[in-house]
Amino acid sequence: MRRTKIYKILALLMVLSIVGGGIWYAQLSTRHKAIVKTTLLHKTGLVDNDWKVENHSKEYKMLSPTFIVDDIYKSMEGPKASNYVMLSQDSTLLWITGYKVVAQDAKTGKKMSNDFICHMNVDMNDSKYYSTFGLEDRIGKQYPRLTSLSHGMETFEFPEGYGVPIKGNDFLYVTTQTLNHNIKEAYYKVKHKVSISYQEDKNIKPLMSKTAFIMLPYDKYDPYKSPTDPGADFCIPVETKNHSYDDGSGNKLSGHWVIPTGKNTYRSGINHQLGIKDSLRLHAAAIHVHPFATRIMLFNKTTQKPIFVSKVTNHQNSIGLTNIENFTSKEGIWLYANQEYEIVLEVNNTSKEDQDMMGSMFLFFYDEEMDAIVNSKFISKAK
Numbered sequence: 517m518r519r520t521k522i523y524k525i526l527a528l529l530m531v532l533s534i535v536g537g538g539i540w541y542a543q544l545s546t547r548h549k550a551i552v553k554t555t556l557l558h559k560t561g562l563v564d565n566d567w568k569v570e571n572h573s574k575e576y577k578m579l580s581p582t583f584i585v586d587d588i589y590k591s592m593e594g595p596k597a598s599n600y601v602m603l604s605q606d607s608t609l610l611w612i613t614g615y616k617v618v619a620q621d622a623k624t625g626k627k628m629s630n631d632f633i634c635h636m637n638v639d640m641n642d643s644k645y646y647s648t649f650g651l652e653d654r655i656g657k658q659y660p661r662l663t664s665l666s667h668g669m670e671t672f673e674f675p676e677g678y679g680v681p682i683k684g685n686d687f688l689y690v691t692t693q694t695l696n697h698n699i700k701e702a703y704y705k706v707k708h709k710v711s712i713s714y715q716e717d718k719n720i721k722p723l724m725s726k727t728a729f730i731m732l733p734y735d736k737y738d739p740y741k742s743p744t745d746p747g748a749d750f751c752i753p754v755e756t757k758n759h760s761y762d763d764g765s766g767n768k769l770s771g772h773w774v775i776p777t778g779k780n781t782y783r784s785g786i787n788h789q790l791g792i793k794d795s796l797r798l799h800a801a802a803i804h805v806h807p808f809a810t811r812i813m814l815f816n817k818t819t820q821k822p823i824f825v826s827k828v829t830n831h832q833n834s835i836g837l838t839n840i841e842n843f844t845s846k847e848g849i850w851l852y853a854n855q856e857y858e859i860v861l862e863v864n865n866t867s868k869e870d871q872d873m874m875g876s877m878f879l880f881f882y883d884e885e886m887d888a889i890v891n892s893k894f895i896s897k898a899k
Contacts, residue, residue: 545755546593554583554595563705564622567599574715576603580708582622583694585632587702591667591806591872592772594634596693603714604684609890611679611720614713615663616671617692622705631836632706634695635666635804638688648683649889657791662688662725663878666804667695668828668837673713674800674880675846679720681890688712697807697835722890723799724883726791728814729876730784730859731761731769739768751782754872775808775865775873782875783815783860790857790879797848798823800880803840806873807831808865814843814877817856823849835867848882 558565558581568579583595603610617636619628642660646652662680665672674680682688692708732751735741739756753760753770761769773782790796798814803826805812810830814823829838851857861875 546587546589550587550589550593550595554597558597565597567597571603574713576601576712576714578690578710580692580710583706583708585694585696585702585704585706587696588698588700589634589694589696591634591695591874592693594694594696596634596691598689598691601688601690601712602685603682603688603712606684608684608716610682610684610714610716611722612662612682612712612714613679613720614671614673614711615665616711616713617665618670618709618711619694620707620709622707628704628706630667630670631698631834632694632696632704633665633667633670633708634693635664636690636692636708636710637664638662638690638712640682640688641686645682645686648686649681649886651885651889658789659727661727661878663802664804664876665802666840667807668805668840669803669842672800672802672842673844674723675844677719677721677846678723678799678880678882679715679717680725680880681720681722681886682714722883722886723880724886726789726879726881727876728786728789728859728879729771729804729874730782730861731763731771732773732782732784733763734768734770734773736768759874771876772872772874774870775863776870777865777868779862779864781860781862782873783858784875785817785856785858787857790851792851792853795850795852796881797850798843798879798881799845799848801826801843802878803828803842804874804876804878805837805840805861806871807835807837808863808867808871809837809861809873809875810864811862812875812877813860814879815858815860816851817858819855822860823851823857851881 564582570577581597619632621628640660640662643655646654696702734751734753739753751770751773754772759772763769809828813825824843826841828840865871
C-alpha cells in the first residue's frame with residue numbers, strides 16, 4: 517500500500533514537472549527554444565550530433581551535426597552548433613586565405629538553399645594567439661572574432677598574397693547556425709559544410725582583423741519606447757541582454773535593433789573600434805547585414821567620401837539576401853588616425869511589419885608589426 521502511494525506521488529511529480537517544463541518552454545524566445553530543443557535532440561542522440569572532419573592539403577572541411585529546421589527562425593534564432601578546430605597537429609606557421617559555408621540535406625548530402633544559412637563564425641583564443649607572436653599588448657582589446665560569414669555572403673577569400681597567420685595547432689572555435697525566414701510549415705534536416713582554406717607559403721603578407729559595427733543609442737529606462745525623433749540615430753533594441761553596450765558615460769547602445777517599414781538610413785562612428793594609432797592599409801572586408809538592408813558603406817567623414825560601398829541584393833519574392841558585395845583590394849586603401857570614419861547603412865523594409873537589423877564589417881588590414889615578427893621568428897628559422 518505504501519509502495520502504491522509512493523508511485524502515485526512520483527507520477528504526480530512527473531506530471532507537474534512536465535507541465536511546469538512545458539510552461540517554461542512556451543515562455544522562451546524563439547532563439548532560446550531552438551537552443552533547448554537542439555541540445556535535447558543532440559544529447560539524447562535522436563539526431564546526429566557529431567562533427568565530421570576532413571583535412572586535406574590547403575583545405576580544412578567540417579560537416580556539422582544535424583539541425584532540425586521546423587519553424588520560422590529569423591537571424592540568430594535558429595539551431596546551431598560549435599566545434600574546436602586545429603588546422604594541423606604541429607606548430608607549423610600556416611596562413612588562412614578563405615572561408616566557405618554550404619547548407620546540405622542531412623540524409624542525401626545534396627546542396628540546399630543558402631536560405632538555411634544564418635551565419636558561420638570563426639573565433640580565436642586571443643590570449644594564446646597573440647602570446648605566440650609576442651603581441652601581448654593586443655590581448656583583450658576587441659572581441660576575438662577572425663571573421664563571420666552570413667546569409668548573402670557564404671564565401672570569402674582574401675586578395676592574392678594576403679592571409680591571417682596562425683600556428684597549425686592553435687585552436688579556432690567555429691560556430692554555425694541555421695535560418696528560415698519563409699517556410700512556415702517547415703521540417704528539414706540540415707547540415708552545414710564549413711571549409712577553411714589555408715596555405716604554408718613564406719611569401720604571404722599578414723592581415724589583422726578588426727570588427728566594426730553600427731551601435732545606436734536607446735533609452736535605458738524605457739528601451740522599447742519609440743524614439744521621439746524618428747530622424748535621429750536612436751533605436752529600439754531587439755533585446756537588452758545581447759548586443760547591448762555602454763558608451764563609457766552610462767548611455768546604452770544596441771548593435772541589434774528594430775527597423776520600421778519603409779526606407780531609413782543608420783550611421784555610427786567607428787574610430788574607437790578601429791583604434792588606428794597612425795595609419796592602416798585596408799585590404800578586405802566581409803559584411804554582415806540582415807534582410808531589407810540595401811547598401812552599406814565604410815565612410816570617411818573627414819573627406820566626405822566612401823572608402824568602399826557594398827551593394828546588398830534582396831530576394832524579390834521572399835525574405836532573404838541573394839548577395840552581399842564584399843571588398844577586396846591587393847593594393848589596399850589607407851585609413852588615418854586623424855580622420856573620422858563611420859559605417860552608413862541604408863535599408864528598405866518592404867514588409868508590413870517591423871524587422872530586425874544589424875550592420876557589421878570584419879575589416880582586414882595589413883599588419884606591419886606582425887610581418888616583422890613572422891619574418892624574424894618563424895620564416896627565417898624555417899629557411
